[in-house]
Amino acid sequence: MAQDFHDLLVWQRSIELSVAVYELTKGFPKEEIYGLTSQLRRASVSVASNIAEGRGRLNNGEFRQFLGLAQGSNYEVQTQLVIAKRMNLGKSEHIDRAEKLSKEVGRMLSAFIATVSARS
Template structure:
């Protein structure tokens, strides 16, 4: 049986979570409850919503959860830019993370298109 763990977009978003946790470890300690917390929550939200959506009844609900994941990706993107502008991240690191976010966004949008084409059939 195919599950969310078999989806490339889920795997890529899990890798992004690990990278965000590593990056935010370098942020100033006074950001622990600010930008660090926001980035970590938003990053965890991406694969979590893909997983939750896959367990729902039908593609319509799955698509809605994928759109929530897209929203979280936009949050991460904005927060990474903020971290860069606050000099918490170097340019090369920032560009690398932003490229990964864009790749996940494209994969997620293509997955949503696929789910829409499948109609209301269940993904499981």
């Protein structure tokens, strides 16, 4: 297993997701700043943050728990992206990029959770 969270591909990809979400939400209407803009940004940052925090824990059980939290935050992002798309809040190419990254992060997290669980 990687010694540092920076080495984890899933963490690196989740950072890309956060950047994509920030780029997307720059174009959201100002009235959404405390609504969907804030929620999407916080949820996307939470994905990478939980992976990093979990990596710093002392055992695989705790790490697995934080990976589960990251997965939950990623599902939040996916849900909020669906809402943004249906409300036509951002450029469709930015939404599509964020959706693609979120789905990729979700697959990576699922596989990583299974690997960490097998080692517990």
